[in-house]
Amino acid sequence: MRTLILSLLLVLPLAGCGDAGPEGDAAGAARVFYDIALSEKQGGVPDEDLRLRLRPVISPDLDSLLAQAAEAESRHTARVNNEEPPYLQGDIFSSLFEGPTAYEIGTCEGREQVVQCEVLLAHEAEEPVQWTDRVLLVREGDRWLVDDIMYGGGWDFAPKGTLQAMLKSVAAQEE
Numbered sequence: 001m002r003t004l005i006l007s008l009l010l011v012l013p014l015a016g017c018g019d020a021g022p023e024g025d026a027a028g029a030a031r032v033f034y035d036i037a038l039s040e041k042q043g044g045v046p047d048e049d050l051r052l053r054l055r056p057v058i059s060p061d062l063d064s065l066l067a068q069a070a071e072a073e074s075r076h077t078a079r080v081n082n083e084e085p086p087y088l089q090g091d092i093f094s095s096l097f098e099g100p101t102a103y104e105i106g107t108c109e110g111r112e113q114v115v116q117c118e119v120l121l122a123h124e125a126e127e128p129v130q131w132t133d134r135v136l137l138v139r140e141g142d143r144w145l146v147d148d149i150m151y152g153g154g155w156d157f158a159p160k161g162t163l164q165a166m167l168k169s170v171a172a173q174e175e
Contacts, residue, residue: 095153
């Protein structure tokens with residue numbers, strides 16, 4: 001019953017959000033990204049296998065930042081003999097450390113080359129949590145690619161800012 005209620009809470013507010021026009025194509029690209037991200041339960045910077053799966057749906061800039069952050073994490077692990085946790089832990093693709101268990105793409109707005117979509121996310125647990133992040137997509141040729149995520153969680157310890165800013169911060173560690 002709880003799953004049914006959660007599903008309705010996710011779907012009903014967004015009923016009628018169409019996929020027409022270039023923004024709709026961006027919404028479809030965002031769906032593919034979140035399908036991949038939610039299918040994996042990795043925390044922190046994605047490993048090479050997940051980055052390979054994400055590569056067709058993320059921008060070259062985001063792909064490069066993920067690789068740079070992975071290198072920084074590897075240097076950190078070696079320097080501390082694996083005796084300290086990584087810089088990034090938990091789900092980096094959403095505001096919730098545990099990550100979402102469901103999502104729905106909401107309204108997308110933007111121009112011909114850049115679109116921002118609301119993403120209603122939920123994590124079903126003993127105390128269900130819902131929040132809205134925003135995903136930024138850029139057009140490369142005839143494809144939309146995820147370029148950044150703006151975190152929208154309003155609780156203590158939720159990441160603030162954007163995914164790219166967080167990755168740049170990690171990549172800059174002890175270069």
